[in-house]
Amino acid sequence: MLLEGRRERRRAAVRRAGAAAVITLGSVTAAVPGLTAESAHASPAHASPASLRWVPCDPEHPGAECAALSVPVDWAHPDGPSFGLALARRAATGPGTRVGSLVFGPGGPGDSGVDRVVTGIDAFSPEVRRRFDIVSFDPRGVGRSSPVTCSPDLLAQRPSPKIDDQAAFEATLAYNQRLRADCREHTGPVFDHLDTGQTVRDLDAVRAALGEAKLTFHGSSYGTVLGAQYAETYPRRVRAMVLESVMDRSVTSTSAFLRDSAAAAQDSFDEFVKWCDGTPDCALNGRDVRAVWRGLLARADRGELANPSAPDTALSPMDLVNRIALRAFVRPDYAGLAEKLAAMEASEPIPASPTSPAALPAATPVFCADWRFPVRDQREYASLVHAMTTAGPDVPYLLPLHMTAACLGSPTANPQHRLTARGAPPILLSNAVHDPATGYPWAESVERQLGSAGVLLTYEGGGHGSVTNGPCMENAYDRYLIDLQVPPRGTRCPAVTS
Structure with missing residues (x-):
């Protein structure tokens, strides 16, 4: 995603x-x-x-x-x-x-x-x-x-997604309006x-x-939104379609989307902790991994944690979560993450300085045009943040929350809805059980929505993307694309260990 x-x-x-x-x-x-x-x-x-x-x-x-x-x-x-x-x-x-x-x-x-x-x-x-x-x-x-092009100075002024009071909420709405006008002018x-x-x-x-004459398509992560909507719009023009790491467009409420996102990320964090506890070679083995992580989050929140890629600058807690941890879960690279966290913990605190999250991509308006996530006021926004923190206590400040804040007040041309693709041929869905961005329940939901046309191929490991993870996954994927042979419903492939 x-x-x-x-x-x-x-x-x-x-x-x-x-x-x-x-x-x-x-x-x-x-x-x-x-x-x-x-x-x-x-x-x-x-x-x-x-x-x-x-x-x-x-x-x-x-x-x-x-x-x-x-x-x-x-x-x-x-x-x-x-x-x-x-x-x-x-x-x-x-x-x-x-x-x-x-x-x-x-x-x-x-x-x-x-x-x-x-x-x-x-x-x-x-x-x-x-x-x-x-x-x-x-x-x-x-x-x-x-490409969407916006004024760099204005992009750099993006408000924090924390939004602590109603004044900050209204300031975010005003900023989003200014940014849309600026991007429209330059794009x-x-x-x-x-x-x-x-x-x-x-x-x-x-x-x-x-x-x-017919489309053979592989959509990955956000590309599954495109593939699913194509199958819905032109079901009889599909030859074969693979949707890998599946987004579920039937999730229509803001709270459900954010809770689902937090639960998926938390599941991957839990898998990382489990791996580290049971792996002697983990750089944090024998330590309380969650305590180390909470300490790093606290240092980042105070502006005292050096950015590994730019040691003279402070790493924000948002970027610690999204750019350090979540990126490692995508591959996944538990060993590399543990080494990085151990090195960050051992580093000297830097003088406290203000932090801000990395800029969102200029393509954020694409997301805003596809997902309607209304939030009435700061009180409701705070309740959404609380729900996310409850579902993902170790992974605050997740990117979906940033996107929700960035889309406040934006028009939605193509709002999410339940998928219907009557007349489509069998569509192969692929998802890891421990996907940090598109949780496995989303893939199960899309399979149900597709009915007889949907077949979910399950990878019993982690990561965001799975079709080439071992011969079981790869062979099922190849047979489907080349010969249109659909794997038996319920096929599960074992996790591959490096």
């Missing part, structure tokens, strides 16, 4: 954009060699393989090809203004046995599918790579596809059309442009 989109280079790119930066079609054309003046104004309704001019993306990454597809800013007005949707692909390594194109839906929101393809595609097995062209894209508002008209409902139409245009 949201853990995957925190890459430093993307935030740095947004900061470098400048207060007066304006993203234009011309700048996208320069960034993506496959976008020509002709394709920039072609009608998406007539997209065909010929409308994609594939050229090498980058000489440093041979084999990756890039192109761009013109799509409308607003699919309700397909003949109106358009922009270039950036794509990348790597051709099947066994062309004689090629099945077709497999489109990968990136997570975040804010992850670049183009970057994933250009720099490497280790999320797929060698057999899938042999049989499919791997294609991905930067969703609208992301990367090279008319252009696509800013008001960033929701996944629009991206579903973009994805179908990609399918048509690739010459595929």
